[in-house]
Amino acid sequence: MLKRLWPALIAGGWALSGMAAAAGTDGEATAAVRKAVASLGPDVHIDVIAPAPLAGFYQVIAAGHLLYVSSDGKYMMNGNLIDLTARRNVSEDAWATFRKAELAKLPAGQGILFAPEHPRYTVTVFTDVNCEYCRVFHAHIDEYNRRGIAVNYLAWPREGITTTAGRETPTYAEMVAVWCAADRKAAFTAATQGHPSKPAHCDNPVKAQYELGERLGVDGTPAVIGPDGRMLGGFLPPDALLQALKESGQGG
Structure with a gap:
């Protein structure tokens, strides 16, 4: 996965050399960018490829990372892109758009x-x-x-889904039991107080939600995402979260 490759790519100054291609049209450029990103690993899933605000580059969201790749597929940059005139983090704008669209696809009640x-x-x-x-x-x-803040919890067991031995991680099993409970809210509250539900198995969304979180750039918990898809941070006390929502102009 790209996440495992990342330290080596950054430390080694790795470039996408050898991937260059003539990019005379948008379609050719997109193909070159896709080929370059796919070369990072066999399991790299590309979610978004779009022209970047930076001339000559495309903005790519893949495997929980946002990248900037040159239109010939030769160079890649990792990091936030800042519009100095507007004083905006355009990388976060792209993430917010992507997160909002992906979260909107979740079935009601999941x-x-x-x-x-x-x-x-x-x-x-x-x-x-x-x-x-x-x-x-x-x-x-x-x-x-x-x-006035509603909280919709999605599962993201930090231990992951399985151990290196291929068994379910303890936290994943606990969260499956919560999502399988007849009263999810009561089971969730009890689990956060150190009283896990009895082991249970059912058709549940825990694995899918964990994988969604990875695709949305979640790398720790709690990860609080506002109505517009922006990451507001980790734990914020009630007044601080309310203030962050007011300042961002979201809802209300």
């Missing part, structure tokens, strides 16, 4: 929603029932709701 009667904002939180700050976040759930 997450675990804690919401007030008339929410002003809804945030998506990739969470792990055993992570310390996820537990702190959920301990304040009533306060978030009182401030």
Whole structure:
């Protein structure tokens, strides 16, 4: 995977040499970029290829990373692209658009929603029932709701899905049990308080949600995503999260 290749690519100053191709048209450039990114590994899934604001480069979202690749497929850059005139992080703009579109595809009811009667904002939180700050976040759930913030939890077991021996990780198994419970909200709350549900198996979205989080650039929990797809951070106390939502002009 690209994530495993990344340290070597950065440390070694690795370039996409040998991948150059004549890019006389947009279609040819896209093909060159796709070929170059695919060369990073057999399992690299490309989600987005689009012209970048940077002349001569394409913006690529692949395997949970945002890259800038030259139109001839020869060079790759990793990092945030800043518009100095507008003073905007255009890389985060691209991520936000992608995250919002992908989250909108989730079937209704797939997450675990804690919401007030008339929410002003809804945030998506990739969470792990055993992570310390996820537990702190959920301990304040009533306060978030009182401030008009609905929280839709998606599963992201930080241990991953399976161990190196191919067995389910303990946290993955716990989160499957939560999503299989008759009362998911009660089971989730209990799990964050150190009272996991009995092991259970059912048709559940935990693995799919974990993989979605990886594609959206999640690398830790809690990962709080605003209504417009922007990553707002990890644990934010209720007033701080409300202020961040107000300042970003999202919803409400």
